[in-house]
Amino acid sequence: MFDTDSPSDLAQLFDHFSVPMFAAERPASDAEFSLLCINKAHEKASGFRCSDLRGKTLGQLLSAEEALEVNRRYAACADARADLRYRETLSMGKGPQNWDTSLQHIAMPGGRDRVIGTSLLVTHQSVQPSNPAAFDDIQYFSSIADLQLQNLITVFEGATQGGMFTDENTQRVAKLNSICRTVQRAVYDIKDVIKKTKMNSKYAPAGALINETSPTVEGLEGIGENTLRALYEYAVDDTAQHN
Template sequence: MLDTSSADKLAAILGQFSVPMFAADRASATSDFKVVCINQAHATASGLEPAALKGVSIRSILPRSEADILIDHYVECAHNRAPLRYLVTLTLPDGIKQWDTTIQHVPLASGGDRVVGTGLPLAIDAAKAGTQMTYDNVRYFSALADMQLQNLVSMFETAHQQGLFNSNSTSRVDQLCGICRTVQRSVEDIRETIRRADPHKPPTRAIKKGDVGESTLRALCETALAKG
């Protein structure tokens, strides 16, 4: 599914997630990467307008030096065909922010390359780095857990809709989905506690969005591609 040729369909997929996500394509190894879509969570955290980004080159969005760094990461990910995590500072409509970003390569049927990624805006304050790192780590791992649980629930629900479970297993799967949602609520309670406790937190709209780690993003891509 993540290799779909429809930008609207891909946007709908990424729109199901509460973490900031984005996708960019290049037609060939000599082409520039262009934005396919970002989800609403990314738009909220970055200040970018989703509708205005479709098909726009990365170089048209960022200052040249920042675009070069970002494209280098995309090229590395596409070349190695493996997840890549990095920190990058970007100048966006909502200001200059450092992003903890993870991207995953998705090969396209046309022979081009796609990177699908997610990122967490980080607070930049060296004097409070130790405390802030603790808060950021809790946000990171709670968002990671939430993403993994959501992936599991989505897979079970899709399999259920496709009639892949028999009558004996359906109730057990429903119970498992219920447990997953209960844990998700507990994870959200942890994230809400951090939002209230962090005395130096960035804007609430940025904190509400989490980051997804390499293993989770890889699982998302493999699951979506398998469904396609």
């Protein structure tokens, strides 16, 4: 899905995801990586525009020191053909920013190497729980879950539209697709709670963010609403298929 030769098509695929994403590619193992695209979520977080980045090398976008380190990490991912996760500080469109970045290698024809990246802004300065890194980890893994679920949804929808299933299997795939969306809504709930807790924690003393005896802690009131809505939509779809 992410091996298309069209940067525009790749950017459109990335725009299905709420987490900041980017793609970079090198023509050979001894070459520097160039940016192919970023999605809208990345544009919003970094301040960069996809049209301004496309086709530019890392050295054209970052300082010499930053470009060297970023290229080294992209190369490590490509050479090992393995996933890589790390923290980095980069001078982006909005100034220096801390990122939690995860890379995935995609082998391309002609000896090219492509890396697909997902990144999350790290904002410890606005978080005051006893273990702020745990909040970033929860946000990171929920975003990865969102990414994988969207991958499944895209595959299901593409296969269905391509007529790859019988009528009976199409109904089964539709149910699986609905379940994926239900779980995805639950992931959104988790991300919303983390976001609200981070926003509110700078006004709350450490250790007082979550009160287990209170069901109305600020930032937690809406939890479950998206999940319940998705479950209702799934029930409606399931009923319609059996009528």
